[in-house]
Amino acid sequence: MRLSTLLLGVLLLPAALTAQTYDLLLKGGHVLDPRNGINAPMDVAISGNRIARVAENIAPTEAKQTVDVSGLYVTSGLVDIHVHVYTGTGNKNSYTGDRSVYPDGFTFRSGVTTVVDAGSSGWTNFPDFKDKVIDISKTRVLALLNIVGKGMAGAEKIEQDMSDMDPKATAKRAKEYPDTVVGIKSAHFAGPEWASVDNAVQAGKLADLPVMIDFGNFHEARPFQELVLDHLRPGDIYTHGYKVQVPYIGEDGKLLPYLAQARHRGIKFDVGHGGGSFSWKNAVPAIRQGFWPDSISTDLHIGSMNAGMKDMTNVMSKILSQGVPLYDVVKMSTWNPAQQIKRTELGHLSEGAVADVAVLRLDHGRFGLVDAQRARVTATKLIVCEMTLRDGQVAWDLNGRTATDYRQAHGLM
């Protein structure tokens, strides 16, 4: 037995020396990997489902397949931390049902490999969500649990029921699924109380997870300033960052100082575009005065997908249109959100990291980008997704870069 193993080893040795080390080589692209401070032309080699090497001039002979991505940007697979994908339940008019969408038809074509469902489910129906969607999707689907036990089963009544906001039960469920549940969500709360926010934060403390807030109705009784300055903890996230109700600009036309204070405390501001939560009126002056998003996310659902939001690269293009450099836009869509959800193994192209990769193209022309109030900014650049790899496998290939000429593929030449 030993002898044969030895013999086998000897026989395999020469083969190993000449073998192609990598399964796939993305050659000639410009790598944007903010986690590792990379912003340069580099090749990316992949073995199995892992990033094997990122370096200048990796020889094509070292790879089984080489894909030319020159002229394109190579980034980590995009991480969209605000989506609604708990569908397939038959529930009408709610995000625990018909208002959600299945993720795979929206993610890969837009460079996204990881999404976070932000509170469509709560602790009572999360297992059903996991069974119906998370476990069958090719997209990596993580989740924030709604502080409401029944999740977003109806904004009129169910989501207002303060007796169903149980921090202990929510934290317990989160701890049962540490690989999947990455935070707590409060959303759509209409009342003047702080119950929804405070219970979410309490659950976050118990489970040691961040909280994401959609502030629901903006009330004088619970000012937004107080939310981000007092109620949230460092690391907690306010989504719908450029929603029209958020107080941004003072009488003097300057950014209100509490925003910088909140950021200084460690509160994260997420885009969460959605159907009604992105307004140029806030985004344009805020970004021009330096109040950039920490993270870019879509708030994908049936009301946003065909409106101003469209998809992740479209929302990224909006931030880009206001003069934020592409490197930073990518950071807000990869490494920043990965850190925010404490999943630091994602969102970068370090050697050994999972091979979730986006290959992005920057188109030049004139593009209309519309907000939730049907107001348009005309941009000159647009981010388009050329290719997406998920776990090392091609999940999207817009122009057949990984394909072979059909005559060769079919043995006709």
Next chain:
Amino acid sequence: MKTIHLVISLLLAATALSADAPYELLLKGGHVLDPKNNLNAVMDVAINDGKIARVAPAIDPIEARQVVDVSGFYVTPGLIDIHVHVYAGTGMRGAYSGDNSVYPDGHTFRSGVTTVVDVGSSGWRNFEDFKDRVIDRQRTRVLAMLNIVGHGMGGGAIEQNNDDMDAKATADMAKKHPGTIVGVKTAHYRAPDWIAVDRAVEAGTMADIPVMVDFGSFTAERPFEELVTKRLRPGDMYTHMYLGSVPMLDANGKLRPYLHEARKRGVKFDVGHGGGSFLWKQAIPAIQQGWIPDSISTDLHITSMNAGMKDMTNVMSKILSQGVSIYDVVKMSTWHPAQQIKRPEFGHLSVGAVADVAVLGIERGDFGFIDVRNGLFKGNQKIVAEMTLQEGRIAWDLNARAAQDWMISYREQQRARGRGRRGAAGAGRGTAGSTIPRRP
């Protein structure tokens, strides 16, 4: 500052002046392709009350409450995709009556499609569940062909069960939902007998609706040639026309004559691209020899959506890449399929027709189109949906052509709020259409 105010006042004045204009929306300056009405020229399209109100050269903008500049684009009827799988949300794994299907609205409008036909995901036993879960809740117009299998595409042995292929029950259900059920489907059948095809045709005959066939396993006992020259009736459809298994070319590379015979009989050939049913090896020589599709369809499902198929305009671009004219490609995606499913009120821009409209751009550049075995064909034109209207309402607007510049919108909204209203409605004349197509 004064100038800005003047411009805004003028814009508002124009909006106010046209408040009682006869048309809600005017698509101005586009090139109309409307094969039913033989239109292939630059024309304006006016829409009112969800219907096409007028198609003519140079309609005066003053007659419309909103004008959208679509010059440089084609204006066509809303696209009709007669092969999709959208019976999602049942929780069934590995089946088209479940997890292999998708909800249509996220795939249709962004690709110019306003009507889809689910072909056989459901059968007579579960059609009403499908109707309740999907058809009645989606914005896309969803029509259906009933699978000859009562349980539809439940997967595995379910679809092979001859005992569940009941022509009468299928026809009865079809007659109960006329207009929504537009045909009968057979698919995925493996046995060497003709039972699935013949029962489907029997049901189609009883309900007076066409049959669409996915031939399943191609076996020597039931030759494809016999299917299209004998078993199917005139008006019946074969989908997956460029599938690798279809006997297309003879030993000399010439198109087999039975295909023309079948077409002459009235059998229709549909693309039905899907995840495994479109090969360049078949499509290229066939189209070069004139074997073009009657209808273009996607076979949308979870596998095809992210592979070579992608979406309706991508599949149309593939046919365009082989030298078929844009006019004919649009005909294969509008008026032809509408006739094939006997819904001739759709697929054209006649005055009075429902205002389902696609505004399509043709981008020029280097594009790769892949078939179902990762075979690549490089083209230099790609069809992109710039806008989609469904029943007169904007369902997709890629470059915000119907929107207003944000500065103008906000000043208007502020003024409107000052007047105690909640925001100004719609965009004003002359403000839209400053964008050009997205290009690589």
